[in-house]
Amino acid sequence: MRITIHRGIDQASGCITEIATEQARILIDLGQNHPDGDGNAQITLANSEALARLTRGADAIFYTHFHPELLGLSYLVDDSVKQHIGCVAKRVALYRHQRLARTNGDEEQQALVLSKLERMVVYKPKQPIVIADIKVTPYFVSHSAYDSYMFLVEAQGKRILHTGDFRGHGYIGKGLLSTVEKHVLRKGKVDFLITEATMPSCSNESVSHEHGLGRRALELMRQYRNVFVMCSSTDMERLATFYGANREMGGRPFICDDYQKCILDIFTETAGRRSPLFVFDSAHTFWKGNEQLAAQMQETGFCMLVRATEKFDEYLEAIIPRLDMDSTVLIYSMWKDYVNPNSKHAVKRYLDFVARFPVVKSMHSSGHASADCLARLCNLVNPRSGIVPMHAEQSTDDQKLPLKDELRAKVVTSSQTKDDVEVEIRTTSQYPDIP
Template sequence: MKIIVHRGIDQIGGCITEISTVKARILIDLGQNLPNGEGVVDDDLASHEAIESITQGVDAVFYTHYHGDHLGLFHYVPDNVRQYIGKVAKRVALCKHRQLSYIKGREQQSKEEIAKLEGMGELSPGQTITVGDIKITPFFVSHSAYDAYMFLIEADGKRMLHTGDFRGHGYLSKGLLPTIEKLILSQGKVDFLITEGTMLSRLGEKVMSENELQRKAGEIMTRYKNVFVMCSSTDVERIATFYASNKRLKYRPLVCDHFQKNILEIFTKSAGEHTPLFRFDEAYDFNPTNTKLLDWMEDKGFCMFVRATDKFKDYYQALASRLDPNETILIYSMWKEYINDNSKHAVQRYIDFVSMFPYMETLHTSGHASADCLAKVCNLVNPVLGIIPIHSENSASYKNLPINEHLQQIIITSSNSTGHVEIRINQSL
């Protein structure tokens, strides 16, 4: 058996992991490299030719979630290679790519993307899919993308747990450790743990829980009448935080555009069936010509989800003359480096957008596991043969985590063989 980390050993995003036997080959994620601050993506694999080469002989691709750094190269995959993603994740991705199809000059690319997504197989938690002699079982995890999964992969008498991206401080995180203990470890030991390490570069950073973030959001909304929120449009837990905070302030409408409303409807019909926290039944589609809605917003205040686009600049300008600047704020709920002028990750359109608002507060928590959570997962899984860290800027720093001493000795960041398994780590691609 072979485990090949094609990409991801010392970079965040662009993840591609291969697991193969003499009878079958699968890939976990086919992610595109993250863009730079100008939105430009430098990725040698972003072509039909490159993906045809890397997927040659591959039987199936399994996606942990719908973020571009895990899913982004899906539309280059040849039709003879089966692709799988979560059932709800598929609907969210389709909604996003249908929205992108309205961009001038992108029609043909979007058509191809939508066709590929529509043809994907659907994953459900706990339901095993067999590809040749490889068994893949998805288990639900909390992340800043809803319907995200870790995968238990069983092949050649070995068991591997690929965590994908996950966290331990979200509303949906309480099932993380029990799932590993009761549904995975109860069936046998895990030989290899392939896991993310996004937060390794921020070992000393205190991670706020989503519950705490909701409390702070409520305090801000109490102080300000007119609240704009800039956050991920597809992060159900973050959206729920602001929706719940706004709902406590009676008679204030929750406002968004048509795309966001479609996303809310997807979440309401899926996650909302399990808990009222994710039921977004009272959201209003903003239209600058809807004077009744405008009058209501001016009178009672509001919470409005926005994105850094020309459309939302126009929406803000349409509202600005009706709003008291001293009662108006933007809550920025994304990674702070995007609006840091001195950061290599700075996004100028984000910086320009947030500068329009009279007041701005940053209120965010990561979609990724804290150092403490990573250590708890490593110690609980206690893999027999190795820990392979991916999705980290410096995977070797895994040894700095408070994990059991014997686990520190089996962290794998370079190619080798162990337990009759060949492990190949590509340093860059």
């Protein structure tokens, strides 16, 4: 058996993992690098050819969730290769690209993306998929993208747990360790644990639970009548935090645009069946010219979800002149580096958008596992052969985790053969043509 980390050992995006036997070869995620500060992620002919070489002959590709850094290059895969994704993840990705096709002016590329998404095979949690001598079983995890999964990969007597991105501090993150214990470890030892390692370098930072964010949001809503919220449009748990806090205010409308409303409807129809926490049935849709809603906002106050786009620039131009700015706040609930002008990850349109508000309050918690959560998972799984960290700019930061002594020696960050499994670790510099 061979495990290849094509990308992810030294970067926090664009992850690609390959697991192969003599009979089959699968890939897990085919991610696109984070765009530059202007939002560009250029795809060239060289990029396409490099991806074709990588995916040619693969028996299947499995996606852990719908974020572009895991799914973003799926449209470059030949139709002969089956691609697998979760049911809700597919719905969200399809809707997102349907909207992009109408608004971004790149109908031809979006049509290609949509055709690939529509062909994707939907997997179900806990139901194995067999590819020759490789068996893949998905298990649900909490992440900032709803409908995210880890994969148990079994082949040739070896068991590999690929966690994908996960966290333990969301509303639905409490089941992580029990899921691993009940459904993975009771059936046998894990040989290799391939896990995200985004947060270990921030091990000294405290990580807030969504419950804590909800209390902070409510405090701000009591302090300010007019509340704008800038957060991910697809982070269901964060959206539930603000929706729930606003509901406590009684009578204030919870407002979004038509795109966000459709995303909320998808979550209500799916996750909402499992928990009332994710039922967003009282959201109001704003559009320019909706005078009745604008008047209500001015009279009662509100909570409005916003994004850094030209459309919302126009919305703000219509709304802000009607507001008392001393009673108005923008809650920024995304990664702090996006609005740090000194960071290489700064996004200009985010900086410009946030600058429109005289009062900005930051309130965020990562979609990734804290150092403590990651250590607890590693110690619980206690793999026989190795721990392979990825989705991190410095995967050696895993050495900082409070791991058992015997586990610390099993962290794999360079190519080697362990217990008859060839582990190949490739760096970003080995893939200059893959975006």
